[in-house]
Amino acid sequence: MRRSAGFTLIELMVVTAVISILAAIAYPSYQNYIVRANRSSAMQFMLYMASREEQFLLDASSYTATIGAGGLNLAPPADLATRYTFTVAVTAGPPPTYTVTATAIGNQASDGNLTLDNLGQKLPADKWKG
Numbered sequence: 001m002r003r004s005a006g007f008t009l010i011e012l013m014v015v016t017a018v019i020s021i022l023a024a025i026a027y028p029s030y031q032n033y034i035v036r037a038n039r040s041s042a043m044q045f046m047l048y049m050a051s052r053e054e055q056f057l058l059d060a061s062s063y064t065a066t067i068g069a070g071g072l073n074l075a076p077p078a079d080l081a082t083r084y085t086f087t088v089a090v091t092a093g094p095p096p097t098y099t100v101t102a103t104a105i106g107n108q109a110s111d112g113n114l115t116l117d118n119l120g121q122k123l124p125a126d127k128w129k130g
Contacts, residue, residue, distance in 0.1 A: 035107075035108060035110070035111050038080070038083045038084075038108055038111075039108075039111055039114070039127060041077070041079075041080050042080060042083070042084045042086075042102045042114060043102075043114060043128065045076055045077070045080060045086070045102075046086070046100050046102055046114065046116045047116070048074070049067070049072060049074060049086065049088070049100050049116075050100060050116055050118070050120075052072040052073075052074060053072065053088070053098055053100075053118070056071070056072060057096070062090075062092070062096055063088075063090045063096050063097070063098040063118070064088070064090065065087075065088045065089065065090045065098075066088075067086060067087075067088060072088075082105075082106060083104065083105060083106055083107070083108040084102040084103060084104055084105065084108065084114075085102070085103045085105055086100065086101070086102055086103075087100070087101050087103070088100050088101075089101070096118075097117065097118050097119075098117065098118050099115055099116070099117045099118075100115065100116045100117070101113060101114070101115050102114040102115075111127075112124065112127070114127065114128070
């Protein structure tokens with residue numbers, strides 16, 4: 001009798017099982033990586049907003065709650081806008097203050113919200129540390 005070349009059904013099932021186990025381990029790590037990368041992008045945009053708020057203060061002697069036209073003239077990047085909603089809360093003072101908030105939405109919601117104020121205080125602190 002001559003033996004056929006190829007794989008047996010058992011060999012294919014073992015390979016499929018091993019690949020499935022590896023995928024089950026790797027996929028959650030990949031998802032966590034994506035969430036952290038999105039958070040980092042949001043933090044970078046918030047710091048840029050804070051910089052623009054300080055420029056606005058120098059020009060207008062007050063902060064602005066308007067992120068778009070007529071205020072900071074900013075718009076979050078398209079991919080970031082599907083993961084966070086950005087708002088600015090301004091208090092007239094004296095002294096004037098602001099707080100930038102990034103509210104997580106969609107798949108990012110499990111990560112929580114981020115805040116940054118005019119004094120540079122960042123909450124939650126553990127997320128800002130990386």
